[in-house]
């Protein structure tokens with residue numbers, strides 16, 4: 001594993017240890033979560049966030065529900081009700097459903113609690129290997145130079161090296177990277193707070209920018225490629241990602257800057273044809289009228305807070321997965 005990779009979650013037989021990402025970068029606070037309710041709260045309040053990370057946490061939440069009430073092992077209806085409750089904590093990232101459904105399927109074959117724990121932990125370890133492959137595949141294809149990225153897609157969002165930020169880490173190791181432009185990512189500042197935190201730990205050169213600066217940088221030939229993560233990819237390659245991604249893609253497309261998406265195959269939702277079918281999480285307006293805890297306008301200000309947007313496949317040069325690098329129109333062919 002990359003020497004700078006750090007663990008943002010740890011697993012005990014009776015609880016999940018989680019680095020509270022709402023406190024970063026100012027404090028490193030670890031939480032001990034002993035039931036699904038606590039993990040659901042952590043997911044909903046982005047104490048843990050990032051599609052692959054919440055997928056693993058969702059899977060572990062269902063394991064903890066079973067640990068706390070073994071009757072779920074022999075009551076399929078109650079097990080699926082609990083699974084749906086956990087899956088409902090955030091709607092956009094398909095990885096949450098993927099992780100929870102993996103446990104439901106496993107319990108259908110094995111009701112030994114220790115083996116269920118081992119299975120969830122194996123999913124986590126597999127994610128680390130998957131993200132290492134994504135990083136290698138992506139670093140091979142991205143052009144040398146300065147890379148712009150949005151939100152956080154590192155070890156905090158995806159076990160191990162991360163996804164899009166994993167590609168950036170690998171580029172740095174390969175001496176292909178000049179500079180990272182980190183889009184701050186309003187309103188919750190995953191870029192400014194979390195990606196900067198990760199890049200500083202790795203001593204990777206970066207510049208933090210406001211989200212709306214990306215067009216100017218591209219117009220001035222300062223960006224050689226854009227790479228982002230994904231929360232759900234439709235069968236035609238349309239991609240849901242953090243709000244603001246689409247604006248970067250528009251600018252990149254206008255200025256002929258290659259735009260890449262990095263994500264595990266588990267992020268692809270083959271059950272939907274286009275991005276129009278991806279549910280977009282709408283969050284509390286309080287996040288928009290504040291910058292972290294400080295009000296930036298009157299508290300009765302009317303606001304709209306979509307947490308994700310859709311980037312149409314036509315704006316995406318390639319989707320980088322652990323299995324390879326694909327143009328959006330190749331995604332449907334991957335359905336095994």
Ligand SMILES: CSC[C@H]1O[C@H](OP(=O)(O)O)[C@H](O)[C@@H]1O
Nearest residue numbers: 049050051151153157229241242
């Ligand atoms: C490696 S997936 C990270 C993905 O998740 C982020 O959203 P959130 O911080 O709300 O969980 C963002 O869309 C990232 O690209």
